[in-house]
Amino acid sequence: MINKNKISNLKKERRSFLKLTTFSVAAIGSSFAVWPFIDSMNPSADVLAQGIKEFDLSNIEEGSSKTVKWRGKPVFIKHRTKNEIEEARNVKLSELKDPQKDEDRVLKPEWLIVVGVCSHLGCIPSGQKVSDAKGDFNGWFCPCHGSHYDSSGRVRKGPAPRNLEVPKYKFIDTNKIKLG
Ligand code: FES
Structure with missing residues (x-):
């Protein structure tokens, strides 16, 4: 028989993992979104x-x-x-x-x-x-x-x-x- 506490702990761990994954993907996504913006603030090679x-x-x-x-x-x-x-x-x-x-x-x-x-x-x-x-x-x-x-x-x-x-x-x- 499966221990109820063990199931509860497994669920908590799964939730934490999902939160972490979602946060990481969002962070990576936003870094890609920020890069072109920062890059666009630098003078282009032509201008230089x-x-x-x-x-x-x-x-x-x-x-x-x-x-x-x-x-x-x-x-x-x-x-x-x-x-x-x-x-x-x-x-x-x-x-x-x-x-x-x-x-x-x-x-x-x-x-x-x-x-x-x-x-x-x-x-x-x-x-x-x-x-x-x-x-x-x-x-x-x-x-x-x-x-x-x-x-x-x-x-x-x-x-x-x-x-x-x-x-x-x-x-x-x-x-x-x-x-x-
Ligand atoms: S590079 Fe040949 S003379 Fe100046």
Whole structure:
């Protein structure tokens, strides 16, 4: 004969188990419901990749350069001297592999802003530091296969087919730019 207390205990245990199971399923269900909501509050990969960034140029002295990271790439910001501007503007377009006027590559003559990635196979050219090799045209030199860029970031010699890219940017203050 089955003991009544034993049956009662078994029923209690069964009820507890059902409650626990129901609670767990609800908890799991709600975590799935919450995740898309939390996820939707994060910026999408596209928004992150757009990477609009502001940079202050006031601490970059004339004749020096600064490298900033934007969209995972180095961007060269060069505060050009009068000589460098003149050099860049005195070049005939017929001498250039990728003909572009210096005036069309800058918003303000003293500030050259280019993506620091060689158009040949993507190395980062040297020339950002005063002590760096700057190539035969006083700009940048890509040691990977010997491409030379001038003080406007235009390719002048070597296998690189194109000038250093000018990214989309604008001045939002006298000495502040917004990239992107
Ligand atoms: S990657 Fe610059 S010259 Fe080849």
